[in-house]
Every structure is written in structure tokens, then in C-alpha cells.
Amino acid sequence: MGTATGIIKALNSGIKHLAVKRFTLRYPEQKLKFVGDGYQFDPTTGVGIAGYKGRHMLFHDKCTGCNLCSIACEGVAEAIAMVKVQEDWKHNKKSIMPQIDYGKCVFCGLCVDACPFYALYMTNDYELSSFTKEGLIYTPAQLQVKPDVQQDAEFVFSDRGTTHG
Amino acid sequence: MSAIAPKFRLGYFLKSILDNTFWGIILLTLVGIPLVMMLLFYLELPVINGKLLSPYLAFTTLADPSRQIPLIKSLMQTDFFRIAAFPGFGFAALVAAGTIFVERKMLAKLQLRVGPFYCGKIEGILQLMSDGIKLLSKEIIIPAKADKPIFWAAPVLFVATAAAFVSLIPAAGNGWVVANVDVGIIAVFAVIGFFPVITVLSSWSANSKFPFIGGIRALHQMVSFEIPLILSVLGVVILTGTLNLTEIVESQHTYWWIVFLPIGAIVFFIAMLAELERIPFDLPEAESEIVAGWLTEFSGMMYGLVQLGSYLKLYAFAALFVVLFLGGWNGPNVWPPFPAEIIEKGIEMGPITARFPGLPLLDQQMLNDVLWFVIKVVGVIFFILLPRGVFPRIRIDLLLHIGWYKLIGLSFVNIFIALGLLYAGVLGPGGIL
């Protein structure tokens, strides 16, 4: 009778799960919360700070146009190009800053590791869709804007299953 | 200016609506109404309450609800109503549609997900409708070397056969059945016997490898499970002494046959799952081995028709199980009686009192029968749907092994139990109980 008990156990397990709460994250209404503000790198210790690797953010007052992020990206995705900006910074004589093509970027964060001036870090923004390919190319001015993210869903563990609260 | 429809103008939109309305009214008055009048003139109309239903009278009934009731009542006595609406196709299709929705939601609940959710605002209740519209609007692609007439005919035949099966099922007492034949069970098995033929025809005519293997599998499976299916019913037939399904239901007035013939019921249920090609016996459609089995080449509404047919078949089998083993429509009287004051006084709405001679439309007994019948059918359908979330697919040799060795043996055990009960004089014609 091992077969019969096995079948009954399986059916029982199935019926039991009809009462368990459903787990699905309803994405556009709920968004998962991440740790911190995003992935950043501390060149003095050589270690990053934990965070989500999303869209980059560029600080114009720190960027020196040193090309290091572009060089780091060369072997990975070739997503970063240095472009001229109409800004006058004392530390940025050439007036060039990175422009990132999110059609190519793989979000590995090696450019953030490469930046020695804390000018580039990554944010929690991952909603980067666009109708055109040109829309995916973020100019230094666009990268300067801090993204407005509302992510608050976290796992809620309970006896009747886990949900996204 | 939206991105989705850049050339949209509200003025053009309103103009097109007005144009359409204008032409609709013109066509209706010039063509539609004269056509209806002519038809009514030539049709032979029934006599209601001693009056011939002339076209004029028919139009007056539209204005007076109390005079519609005899019309509806007379309509409900016709065969057409039986076939198209209540115990027949319409009712079965409604149950089938409900089954599809319940199946998807229940499976989703079991698998800790949401299922259809956004279509129709309330838990995706209109998902089935949108799926149907999608299937209707899709292109029908036919393989280049297919045998076209047979390939076209197969889905239609499938639905027609399923509908024929439905027509044999009695849904309530007092003759609420489309075809009340004396050889009911034999007629049922005769109709079931068409399914493998249609399957093999369609799979052969598609002229493709995967449908062919699926069709052969379906043939093997259906043929080998028809034998235990028939044998398991034999016990009921022995004890009731009749083949008429209505009489079988009436014989279960005090006790259900599942009480005395549990083995037969189990065998019937398993064979039923196999006949329905449902998990764990959905080998003809095993998508990881043979793409979609004999459904591979169907597209658009042809596929939709096959799905409709298979869910009609599911309802019919569940109803047959209820009829044979679960006492059909028998059950305690729970339906509330029709409120008497509506019949006597009518409905008072301020100064007006609407009287409805001829109410109630359906008597209490019939509604009670239908309620119990539907409750039982839904219960059986739940147990047909549940294995889909719990069991994996079985292999063809194991399937045939189960069919030929185990189920046939068990159904013989069942027959011996029935015969024993009969000869011991416990049950059957002239038995103790």
C-alpha cells in the first residue's frame, strides 16, 4: 500500500497549499527594497560598499575626465564614452565626462571600482526602458540627476507562507 | 496626441460613431423590421392561452412582461431549448467555461501564485473571454501537405461528439434530458468510441511527426482504458437492471452506488482521467516529448474548438460519474419555495401592481435537482482538476500496464461484488434494501 499512501500524501500536500498565502510580487505596484543607496567603491580601502548595481550617478563636481571608467569598460561592454560638456570645472580641464549607453551596459560596476575620485556610483534605479535606442544613452547631465525610487516591499515571513509586504 | 495612436482626433471619432449609428438605424428600418414582419407572417406560431400568437400579439408581449411568461414557458418545452440551452450545449459550455477559470485560479493558488489577475478587474474573471477573442482573431495555419478536409473537420467533429455526449446526460428529474434513450449507457460508450477515431484522423491528416506519435498514443490510451471504463459501469447496471441513465439516478434515491461499489467508482474515475487526457495521463499532449501531441498543428480557433470540446467532455464525464455513482440529482430539499405573494398579489411598485400569471417558471423540485446536480458535478470536477497540480506525467508503458493489468482486474472484482450483492438478495430488483 506504499503507492496509495504516497498518492494520498501528495494530494494532501497539494490541498494544504491551497490555504498558503500566495507569494507573487506584483511588480509595478510593489517594488523590492534594496540595501543602501547603491554600489559605491572606496579606493582607499580597495573594497566596495554593498548596494544595488543599478543606473549610475555622476557627480560633476568630482569628475576629472580621467578616462579610467571608460578604460575599465573597454574590456567589458564598451558602454562608456567620454563626451564634451559645456561646463567649466577647475579640476576638469578637458571638460569631458562619461556618457553611458544602457543598451550595452551589463551593470558589473567595474567603472565604479575604477573611479579614484568617488565621482561615479550606482543607484537603485533599474527601470531604464525606452522606446528608442537613443533614449538609452544617458548624457552626463542625465546621469547627474538623483533617481526618485520608491521601493518598500520586503519579505514578510509567517506561518502561512511568505508574502511581499 | 498619444504615442499609441498618433492620428487620433476626437472629432473624427465622434463622426464615425454618428455615421455608424445613422446607417444602423436606416438599415434596421428599411431592411430589418420588414424582414422580421415577413418572417412572422410566414411562420407557424403557437397558440398560447387560447390565442394564436400573431405578430401583433408577439409585439405587444414585448411591452408587457406578464404576457412574456407563457411565451417563455412554451419555448422551454421545445426540443431546441433542451439542445441549445439547459441540459444541453449552453449549460455544459457554461460549466466548461467556469471549469477553465476555476482550474486556472485553483492551480495558481496551489502553486503559490496569482493566476489570471488583471483581466476583468476582479481576479481576472474575464480572462477566458479575452483568450477566446484572441483565438478567434488568430490566423489559422494549415500544414502544406495536410489532408485538408479531414483536418478542417476534426475540431468540429470533436466538439460535435462532445456535445452528443452531453446530450445524453440527464441533469434533473422529470425528463430534463435532451435524449432520454433506453440504452443510455450503451449510447454513451458508443459516443465515447468516436473520440479515438477523431484523434487519429486529425493526427494522421496533419501529416506531421509529432501529431502522429501523439495520435497513436491517444489511440492506445483511449482504447485500452475504454475496457475498464465499460466494465466498471457493469456493476451499476447489474444492480439497477436498467441502462437508462434517468432510471439509474432514480434507483439511487435512498443510497448511492459508491457506497456499495467503491472499487468500481475508483476504477471509473481513473479510467475517466485517462479518457480525458488529463494529468497524470496527458501523454498525447506531453509537451516535453512530443511538443503538443495531436494538437501540435492546430492553430487559432481550431485549437480553441478542441479545447472547448475537451472541457465539454470533462463536464460530461463528471456528470456521468455523478449520475452513475453519486446519486445524480437526489438530495434533500433545500431550495426555498417560490414566494407565494408574488404569485397571488404580484409586485407592487407604488401605484402600479404588476401581476405575473404563470409564475413560477420552473418548479421548486427541478431547481433543487439542478442545485444538487451542479454541486456534485463541481465536486467531481475539483477532484479531476486537483491531480494536475500534484502529479507528474506517467509513461506510456506504465499507463498501459495500469489499464490492462490493474484496472481490468479491479473492475472484475467490482463485478463480482455486484453479483454477490445481487445473488445474496441484498440489492437489486426485489432486494432487501
Next chain:
Amino acid sequence: MTAQLPPGLEIEKLDERIMTLNVGPQHPGSGHMRLIVKVDGDYIVSCDPDPGYVHRGEEKMAEYRNYITNIPHLERPVIHDSCNVLYPYCLGVEEILGLEVPERAKYLRVIASELNRCVYTQYWLAIYGIFLGHSTMFMWPAGDREFLIDALEKMTGARVTHAYFVPGGIRNDVPANFEDMVLRRVDYFEKRIKEYAAIFYDNPILISRTRDAGVLSREDAIRLGTTGSTLRASGVDFDLRTKEPYDVYEELDVKVNTLKAGDSYARSKIPWLDMLESCNIIRQAVQKMPKSGSVRVKLKPNPKGGNTEVYKRVESGRGSLGCYIVSDSKPEPYRVKMSVGSFRNLICMPYLLKGEKLGNMPAVYWSLNYWPVEADR
């Protein structure tokens, strides 16, 4: 019809009984590869695997990139197991560059790779379930792996392509409250996967379906050079985490699961047992981990390798994963070869499927723990 065809093309003459089925790449039960299966009725006469539909030339690409920028693309073959795929490469480069990894980084690497093993195995289990027609077994693992993906996301900053390991340690330290967060998820995950037993592994229909399907004996498993769950299901006690412990595995108590039968059922049960074992390893590692300290050795921007070669291997979700690196004192490796478990198990496929029933094909094929993208690299 034949006369109209151009020269060189001819319609295959059908034998009276033998029928050729192209299982894949469009077939729903194949993955990113093709199996050319010849069937006689319901029996498979021969099976010829045809991989290569997702070949990306990772090894060739690695010759053009320096040691650090190789990291994001060398993890691409199995994005669900990306830490483990990168592991031997990092170990090898560390040996070439002569780096000593900090203790905390070693523990964090072990935690990340065990979490990743579970994530991969859940994905594989989902596919295995759906190809046996068990749709619940698709949905449950696919949902439950979310707990660990969430843990990894908080740890590494990405859901699947972590790019977390680097030669010399790991990219970033873990966030605060990491221990509580990961233990809570692992506990719940363990509770969830134990529920798979009643509905899947102890299900008599599954057992009757997969038992004695595609039996690989112990001798054949060794002769064919299989690895991972395929090997351990045939009764060979070989797990690199205990046999050749890398990083801190020798300080952890790792139990190796082996089964004797060597059939599809045993092959599919081993990864599930491994997941339970992984939960134990994660708990031990979190407990023994140094609570603070460095996690990465500082590298020069473009380190030049020595003039040497290494072959390092780790136990990934699909078995032993070796990385052979030849270096010639340049910033780029001279040759990188990845010896992956999926590719080594591919050889079983024609061997096991011959004479098997067509209905057993998905059960045998997916029980090999085969990942087409990894095999193609």
C-alpha cells in the same frame, strides 16, 4: 518532388519504421540544443546531441581581456551559478599572481557560492519538474529561489550576474545585519524545500516514472568521466569540497550525498539533498566567519601574470568545474579553458538514451543536470 531540388539537397528517405525527430532547438523539451533522435515506435534507436546553439566563444574572448575585465563575461555561461563559474578562474589567477585571500573573504566566498548553488539547483529543479509534466514543481522552486536571490542581491548588488568574486577576494563587504538576514532566508528556504518531498520525491507516480530510467552503472560513470550529481548518483563518493578542499571548505563539515542506483530518480534526488547540505554549510560558515576584517587584497590596476600555467577546479552546481589558465607575463591570459560539468556529462546522453523509451527522454536528459549554455561556453 525530388527532381526539382537543387543538387546537394535531398529528402531523407524514410525507413519503414525508423523516424527521425529533431528534438530542439524549437522543441519545448530541449533547451538550447538539439537532440537528433531516431525512434522506432516509442523506442529510441539512437540519439545524437548537437550543442552549440549558444556558443559565445568565452575562451577566445578571455584571451583579449585582462585578468580583471574577464570577470563579468566569464560568469555568463551559467548566470544562475555565476559565483561558482567564476570561482576556479579566481583561484587560478590568485595562484598565478601569488595572492593570499583574507580569511573573511574566503568565508564570504563560500557563503556566496553555496547560495548560488541552491539558486541554480532550484532553477534546474523547476525545469526538471515541468518536463516531467509536474507544473507545481515548476512554480514552487522558481518562487522559493527568490529568498536566496534576495539574499545574494543584498550581498552582491545584482540578482543573477553578480560579478562578485575577484582575484584577491570579493568586491564589496556585506551589509549590516547580513548574518541575521541570510540565516532567516536560509531557514525558511530549508523548510520550503523539505516540502518538496511529499509532492515530488516521494510521489509514487514520479518514482515509477523515473526509477530504472537511464541507469548508469558505477563503472560506466567512471569510464565516461561524468561528474557532479550524475557521478554521485552512481555511487562514486567524489565531491571536490571534501576531496580537494579549496578556500575554507576543510574547516567546514561537508557531508557528501551518494546514492547507489544511478537512475534518473537518484540523479534528480542528489541535487535536492545537496541543497539541504548547502543550507548546513551556510549556517556553519556564517557562524565561523570572522566578524570583521579585510575582504580584498589590493591589486595593481593591470596585474601581469607570471610565466606559468594552473589548473584549478571547484565543485559547482553541475559538478567539477575546472579552469586551465596559461599565462605568459602579460596582462591578458594566454589561454583560458573551462572544463565544465555540463560538457563532461554530455557524453552520457547518447549512451543513456539508446534503447530507452521516448517517454523517458525528458526524464533522462534533464536528470543529467545539464545546462546547455554552460556546455557551449
Next chain:
Amino acid sequence: MSTEETKPAAPAESKETKPVAKAEPKELPAFEKSISDKLEKKFGSKTTIEFVKPTRIRVKVNKENVLEVAKFIRDELHFDHAESVSGVDYPSKKEIEVVYHLGSYTDPDLAKQILTLVTSATREENPNPGNDSTRLPSLREIFYSVEFHERECFEMLGVFFEGHPDNRRLLLPEDWADLPPMRKDFKIKGR
């Protein structure tokens, strides 16, 4: 890397053919030394022990002797399967090295050990895979597990394995008409 060493018995030229770091005289791991000693005792100058590191031994053999050595490794040294077969192209030396990484499941002592068996084929400037002199004897009869690895090696480097039953394409597309891609003279576009 630090424990790397060349055997004194090895010819002086092999020091240059194989990329070897500066030799530091250091105590060799005993178990690995015993394995390499067995090989040396049996074959003498036919084999070249290129290095002995902890758990790794590298042996270079000419292609005439590779079958014999492989048979000895399987039968006497109990290495029973091949983990990988990689080809390395050396255009400057006009040879293509084929590297077999052999491991053992049956012998628990050898579980850590990887014996690297190296052999080399001549390299042609204008390769015509399968029809030129870039040939090696196949080890499939000795190590069954090399079957698919050798097929991969054939298409990636153009090394034809004589005696292999199934020398077809594996990963590359059927219409690949370029150089074998893992050769150094096959360049990726833009690099």
C-alpha cells in the same frame, strides 16, 4: 608557483619550450614525486616531467609515444578519466599543444591529483582541418571520456585525432569556413 621546478633529467630545451618561471630548488611533494618517478622509470627519455607541484604533475610526451604512456597511466597509475582536453596554440614554436587533464575516481589517494599529459602536433600556417599534418592519435580507446573533448579540440584548433570514430563539428556552426577559432592567428574583429 613557488614550488615549481624542472627535473634535472629533463632536456635543457624543454625549459624554454614550456613557459616556466625561475626554478627554485625546493623540496618536492613526496607523493607526486613517486608518481612522476614511476613514469620516468618506465619510459625514461620518452617522457619529460615538466613540473611537479602539489597535486599537479605535468608530463610531456611526443605524439608517437602518447598512446603507450596513456595506457600506462591508466593501467598502472590508475588515472581513469579525462577532465578536459585543451589545445594551446604556439605560433612561434610552430606547434599546437594538446593538454589532457587526467584525474581518478577509483583510487582515493589520487582524488586530489591531476596528471597533465601534454603532447603536441605540428602547426600549419594555412590549416585545412582534417587533411593536413596537424594530427594526433586519439586517446578515446584508452580514456573513453575524451570523446567530446577531442571533437571540440578538432573544431577549435584543427587537430585531427586519428582513430576517433566521430570527428564531426560539435559547437561551431555547420557552415564555419574560417580558421579554427582558437588559433592565435584568428583575430576577433575590432581587437
